[in-house]
Amino acid sequence: KNEVEQSPQNLTAQEGEFITINCSYSVGISALHWLQQHPGGGIVSLFMLSSGKKKHGRLIATINIQEKHSSLHITASHPRDSAVYICAVRSQGAQKLVFGQGTRLTINP
Amino acid sequence: DAGVIQSPRHEVTEMGQEVTLRCKPISGHNSLFWYRQTMMRGLELLIYFNNNVPIDDSGMPEDRFSAKMPNASFSTLKIQPSEPRDSAVYFCASSLARRNTEAFFGQGTRLTVV
Numbered sequence: 001k002n003e004v005e006q007s008p009q010n011l012t013a014q015e016g017e018f019i020t021i022n023c024s025y026s027v028g029i030s031a032l033h034w035l036q037q038h039p040g041g042g043i044v045s046l047f048m049l050s051s052g053k054k055k056h057g058r059l060i061a062t063i064n065i066q067e068k069h070s071s072l073h074i075t076a077s078h079p080r081d082s083a084v085y086i087c088a089v090r091s092q093g094a095q096k097l098v099f100g101q102g103t104r105l106t107i108n109p
Numbered sequence: 110d111a112g113v114i115q116s117p118r119h120e121v122t123e124m125g126q127e128v129t130l131r132c133k134p135i136s137g138h139n140s141l142f143w144y145r146q147t148m149m150r151g152l153e154l155l156i157y158f159n160n161n162v163p164i165d166d167s168g169m170p171e172d173r174f175s176a177k178m179p180n181a182s183f184s185t186l187k188i189q190p191s192e193p194r195d196s197a198v199y200f201c202a203s204s205l206a207r208r209n210t211e212a213f214f215g216q217g218t219r220l221t222v223v
Contacts, residue, residue: 033212042216043200086152095140095204096165097212099152 003027006087006100014108019074021103023087026068033097034061034072035086043086046072077107115201115215122222127189130218133182134203142212143176143186144200152200158184159206191222 004025013019023032034046047054047061049070054061058077063070074081084104088097114133122128134141142157156166161178169176173192178184188195198219204212 035214043202043214045211045213048211088152095159095206096142096154096157098154101151 002100003098004087004089004100006085006103008103009101010104010106012106012108013077015078017077017107019077019081019105019107021072021085021087021105023070023072023100024068025070025087025089027089027098028092029065029068029089030092030094031090032063032070033088033090034070035088037084037086037102039083046085074105079107079109082106113201113203113213113215115199115218117218118216119219120221122191122220124192124222125190126222127187128191128195128220128222130186130199130201130220132184132186132201132215134184134201135213136182138203138205138213139181140204140206141178141184142202142204143184144202146198146200146217147196155186155199188220191220193222196221 007022031048031050033048036044036046049061049063058075060073082105084102086102087100090097113135116131139160143155144152145155146152154168156169156176157164158178174188176186198217200217201215202212204210
């Protein structure tokens, strides 16, 4: 079983829909990251969380440390949100990131 | 700052050839990470450095792979000899070596070994 599991693996939605991507992990962590990767592009850090909730524009990230679960939400989704979203965790006492397999999001106009 | 800079962006080479990937971290960052991304395995850590010293190289696949960080502003990942299964996107990332700091990724090098 992977240390970091994301769901769904693929998600297709219509423009304007509310999107939720989930991430579950099995180890104690010091931080959780949500990353975005566009086709053929680099990786951009969206959020780094160790508790609670963060918001940036139409993106919201939440984490429940007790349940070892995080969600990434996109409100009023837009075709430019189409990308792969990757959850990554940093274990307690470690520096390296362990990645989920990613969720491929496609937003149709 | 221009961010993490990797070169080349694309590399196509023949099996058996030596390949060198380069990375310039963000100025002031003292941790540097090399990751590999494939369709099958996703993103995996190969090696990381703190203050130019290799800390964890357990992700380096085999002796054909080596990484160096001669100074705080430059690192290389070398594959010798290269094999088709090394084809992947290689990312370099840098951060500050303390708890809960963001990692900043380069644009990646897409390596194709034919």
